[in-house]
Amino acid sequence: MRRRIAAAIGSVALVGATAFGFAQTATAAETGPQATYLWLFQHDDFGGSSKNFSGDDHDLSNTFWNGTSSRVDNGASSMKNQTSRDVALYQNVGCSGDNYFARANSVDADFSNNSFDNKASCVDFR
Structure with a gap:
């Protein structure tokens, strides 16, 4: 039971970190083209x-x-x-x-x- 909980927490953490990483990339991409004028x-x-x-x-x-x-x-x-x-x-x-x-x-x-x-x-x- 503890293994399943630990695996679930690990999966949630990995998904959260991945989503956070994508959000950072999108924000940087949005400001890049706008910052050229x-x-x-x-x-x-x-x-x-x-x-x-x-x-x-x-x-x-x-x-x-x-x-x-x-x-x-x-x-x-x-x-x-x-x-x-x-x-x-x-x-x-x-x-x-x-x-x-x-x-x-x-x-x-x-x-x-x-x-x-x-x-x-x-x-x-x-």
Whole structure:
């Protein structure tokens, strides 16, 4: 009888450990692909339309908010940098003029506090 109880407890422990291991893997996989983008948002607090970037875009005048025909140029008010790289935003196409620096894995819910609201015209990954 004790053998059966010990075997049952061992089986439950093995199944629980296996399930826990799968949960850890799924969580890591879910965050991996999401962590490859800089997201710009049209409004404060990550509201309105959004646009994701995985690399440089030196001319936002020909880049559109996801699912719209509205240009991103001079229209961003908040950002989430979910990449492991720093990103510089510039006021002028071609990456010149006033700039904003987004550290890797950072967020900013309001560009107004940095005097960069509705100014981004260039995205430059570092």
